Amino acid sequence: MIAVALPSPGVILAGAVTAAAASLWLLLPRGAESRVARWLGSLLGAAALAGFVLTGRRLGGLGEEAVFLIVSLVAVISGAATIVSRSPVYSAIWFALALAGVSGVLLVLGAQFLGVATIVVYAGAILVMFLFVLMLAQPAGLAPYDRVSNEPLLSALAGATLLGLLTLSIGRLSADPSCCQMPSKAAAMAAGSAGKSGDDVQAGDAIDTAIATDPLAADQVARLGGELFGRHLLAVEAAGVLLLVALVGSIAVVSRHGDPSGELAPARRAAS
Amino acid sequence: MNQLALLQNALVVGAILFSLGLVGILTRRNLIVMFLSAELMLQGISVSLVAWSRYHGDFGGHVLVIFVLTVAACEAAVALVFVLQAFARTGRLDSAAWQSLRESNLPRRVDHELPAIDTVPPTFPRLTPAGVLPAADENDLLQREHV
Numbered sequence: 001m002i003a004v005a006l007p008s009p010g011v012i013l014a015g016a017v018t019a020a021a022a023s024l025w026l027l028l029p030r031g032a033e034s035r036v037a038r039w040l041g042s043l044l045g046a047a048a049l050a051g052f053v054l055t056g057r058r059l060g061g062l063g064e065e066a067v068f069l070i071v072s073l074v075a076v077i078s079g080a081a082t083i084v085s086r087s088p089v090y091s092a093i094w095f096a097l098a099l100a101g102v103s104g105v106l107l108v109l110g111a112q113f114l115g116v117a118t119i120v121v122y123a124g125a126i127l128v129m130f131l132f133v134l135m136l137a138q139p140a141g142l143a144p145y146d147r148v149s150n151e152p153l154l155s156a157l158a159g160a161t162l163l164g165l166l167t168l169s170i171g172r173l174s175a176d177p178s179c180c181q182m183p184s185k186a187a188a189m190a191a192g193s194a195g196k197s198g199d200d201v202q203a204g205d206a207i208d209t210a211i212a213t214d215p216l217a218a219d220q221v222a223r224l225g226g227e228l229f230g231r232h233l234l235a236v237e238a239a240g241v242l243l244l245v246a247l248v249g250s251i252a253v254v255s256r257h258g259d260p261s262g263e264l265a266p267a268r269r270a271a272s
Numbered sequence: 273m274n275q276l277a278l279l280q281n282a283l284v285v286g287a288i289l290f291s292l293g294l295v296g297i298l299t300r301r302n303l304i305v306m307f308l309s310a311e312l313m314l315q316g317i318s319v320s321l322v323a324w325s326r327y328h329g330d331f332g333g334h335v336l337v338i339f340v341l342t343v344a345a346c347e348a349a350v351a352l353v354f355v356l357q358a359f360a361r362t363g364r365l366d367s368a369a370w371q372s373l374r375e376s377n378l379p380r381r382v383d384h385e386l387p388a389i390d391t392v393p394p395t396f397p398r399l400t401p402a403g404v405l406p407a408a409d410e411n412d413l414l415q416r417e418h419v
Contacts, residue, residue, distance in 0.1 A: 057277030083296030159295035246346035
């Protein structure tokens with residue numbers, strides 16, 4: 001009914017990417033703070049986000065679209081705030097919010113275990129470790145190196161160029177089988193275990209792939225665990241060794257070369 | 273739900289997160305913020321991997337993201353140790369404090385004097401005093417001194 005003459009998606013995308021570059025350049029710390037630059041940067045960032053939302057594909061259902069839009073906006077806005085915050089503590093807190101958004105996106109994508117694991121492992125462990133280090137090492141007030149950045153214009157341009165190229169190539173994805181639709185191994189395995197022949201796998205591909213990682217299945221996490229400890233058992237063992245090596249290595253580095261100022265040296269001598 | 277549309281939207285979200293992390297790791301000078309930007313890039317990759325996993329109906333992306341989480345934990349532990357060591361040596365979390373490690377043909381980064389932060393002291397609301405100030409009780413004052 002209301003015929004709004006929108007420009008073509010390519011034009012919107014180019015405008016959004018340009019606005020994103022300008023917004024990042026205005027928002028990144030550049031020494032002299034100006035309220036105008038901050039407001040203009042926020043406005044341009046909002047315009048860029050609106051452009052990306054406009055060029056996004058319709059998911060089909062209003063509820064799904066709303067949920068996906070909200071969680072992805074939370075993730076993207078908090079991610080932008082992470083890199084433009086002057087205070088590293090604020091950066092860490094914004095990163096926690098970005099993690100919440102990312103885990104929401106993962107949940108929408110049907111990865112329940114990963115959505116929860118992202119919150120638990122990242123926000124619960126890694127981010128707290130970051131905050132501990134900040135508490136140990138952060139000088140009072142804003143440090144001068146937090147108020148300037150390296151080449152903000154060139155970096156914003158590089159990031160926007162990468163973003164434009166990626167979104168361009170993502171927009172060209174199509175359901176053409178010769179292009180992107182690989183036959184799913186999980187579907188083939190599921191069909192094979194059910195005793196189907198190869199032709200049925202091709203015919204019932206869509207149905208079988210929907211069953212293999214069905215997020216509504218009660219045992220989806222159990223299937224993920226079966227995949228992880230079945231096909232990827234060796235990699236799990238290697239990851240365990242990696243964790244052990246990282247633990248031992250970090251303790252060794254801290255205790256051997258720690259504290260060149262020598263403040264703790266008497267205590268260590270007394271201990272040994 | 274339109275699977276291809278979901279894949280494309282999630283890939284765009286992942287690309288935006290990755291680009292933001294790239295800009296952050298290129299520009300920011302605080303070592304901690306640089307690591308946070310690297311973690312932001314990892315998050316973008318995770319979203320893309322899970323989106324492909326959803327599209328193909330395969331657990332490969334999920335498994336890869338689990339290993340990304342593992343390696344990120346290891347990386348954060350080791351890297352934060354080095355950040356602490358760097359802080360102990362220079363007293364700063366500044367990546368430019370280590371610019372003597374740069375290539376010999378690159379110019380030295382010189383920091384100019386920054387303008388002072390024009391921080392307005394915060395104004396807090398004041399409660400208007402009401403009523404009469406009660407007379408001080410001597411016993412009360414004595415007890416308070418021991419608190």
